[in-house]
Amino acid sequence: MDKETAEKRIQTLRDELNQYNYEYHVLDNPSVSDYEYDTKMKELQDLEAEYPDLLTPDSPSQRVGGKPLDSFQKVQHNIPMLSLGNAFNEQDLRDFDRRVREGTDAKNINYVCELKIDGLAISLRYIDGILERGATRGDGRTGEDITQNLKTVRSIPLKISENQTIEVRGEAFMPVKSFKALNEAREAEGKDVFANPRNAAAGSLRQLDPKIAAKRNLDIFVYSVGEWEAGELASHSERLSYLKQLGFKVNPETKTCKNIDEVIAYIQYWTEHRPELSYEIDGIVIKVNQMDIQEELGFTAKSPRWAIAYKFPAEEATTTLRDIELS
Numbered sequence: 424m425d426k427e428t429a430e431k432r433i434q435t436l437r438d439e440l441n442q443y444n445y446e447y448h449v450l451d452n453p454s455v456s457d458y459e460y461d462t463k464m465k466e467l468q469d470l471e472a473e474y475p476d477l478l479t480p481d482s483p484s485q486r487v488g489g490k491p492l493d494s495f496q497k498v499q500h501n502i503p504m505l506s507l508g509n510a511f512n513e514q515d516l517r518d519f520d521r522r523v524r525e526g527t528d529a530k531n532i533n534y535v536c537e538l539k540i541d542g543l544a545i546s547l548r549y550i551d552g553i554l555e556r557g558a559t560r561g562d563g564r565t566g567e568d569i570t571q572n573l574k575t576v577r578s579i580p581l582k583i584s585e586n587q588t589i590e591v592r593g594e595a596f597m598p599v600k601s602f603k604a605l606n607e608a609r610e611a612e613g614k615d616v617f618a619n620p621r622n623a624a625a626g627s628l629r630q631l632d633p634k635i636a637a638k639r640n641l642d643i644f645v646y647s648v649g650e651w652e653a654g655e656l657a658s659h660s661e662r663l664s665y666l667k668q669l670g671f672k673v674n675p676e677t678k679t680c681k682n683i684d685e686v687i688a689y690i691q692y693w694t695e696h697r698p699e700l701s702y703e704i705d706g707i708v709i710k711v712n713q714m715d716i717q718e719e720l721g722f723t724a725k726s727p728r729w730a731i732a733y734k735f736p737a738e739e740a741t742t743t744l745r746d747i748e749l750s
């Protein structure tokens with residue numbers, strides 16, 4: 424095959440494989456068999472081996488690329504990745520709602536409720552639609568460059584559907600099933616087991632060898648936009664829809680609530696149905712939906728005034744309380 428034909432065939436294969444990957448890992452609805460996927464991947468890898476100068480960072484063959492690093496580079500978050508204030512009961516939630524209403528003249532405030540995924544916060548930076556950098560939150564201002572490891576997370580697109588320059592933030596996590604399988608394997612090998620899926624996800628993304636991270640079945644839900652040159656869209660819910668359109672995985676249980684009573688109902692529902700989820704959550708994040716009200720409310724030194732995390736009571740604490748009540 425001559426180089427020009429090879430270049431066209433390589434591009435076709437890349438687009439097809441990126442689409443298949445999106446269907447399988449983001450939509451959970453594959454349109455081709457694993458056999459067809461693997462056959463096309465092999466064809467792509469052979470063509471790229473024949474024409475190495477045609478390799479690009481967004482090629483699906485580059486997901487598990489790179490050699491083990493000696494250490495991770497530090498990176499600066501131009502927009503700090505802040506932490507959330509906490510609420511532990513209904514009164515805290517109503518106090519939050521009151522503070523929000525006192526902080527703005529706007530009348531029709533609504534909230535977006537998101538399951539609080541118990542993983543680790545990460546930042547993904549795309550330049551002209553191509554994933555250039557993936558980083559941990561770190562202390563909110565300085566994180567670590569773990570691009571090679573995040574590229575192995577199949578639900579993270581290497582190339583998004585528009586050539587936007589945009590930073591997207593989300594939570595990387597390990598599904599409970601993968602966590603249990605990993606610990607069984609480690610136990611069989613006489614290795615230490617991870618205490619919980621969050622530690623397992625963090626430990627996996629801190630691996631210097633991307634081939635190890637690639638085997639850990641990590642996943643992601645994105646939940647906000649950091650730096651964004653276009654920066655429009657007036658509400659958080661519209662931004663989440665836009666991220667879905669770009670090819671990101673947004674948590675399907677996310678819900679826009681008209682008022683704090685609906686937020687409380689949502690929290691009650693998930694307090695009951697939490698065990699049915701295939702991943703761990705440690706609470707519910709509530710955010711003011713209107714971006715202009717978010718801007719008006721601003722931030723304290725470490726957290727946004729327009730968002731709060733309702734935390735579920737920790738299991739052991741609940742058991743202890745119940746023991747006391749029963750004894």
Ligand SMILES: NC(=O)c1cnc(OC2CCCC2)nc1N
Nearest residue numbers: 537538539540594646647708730
């Ligand atoms: N663990 C989560 O699921 C989660 C964490 N953080 C946020 O929001 C950031 C951005 C605005 C304030 C904190 N949303 C979430 N869903």
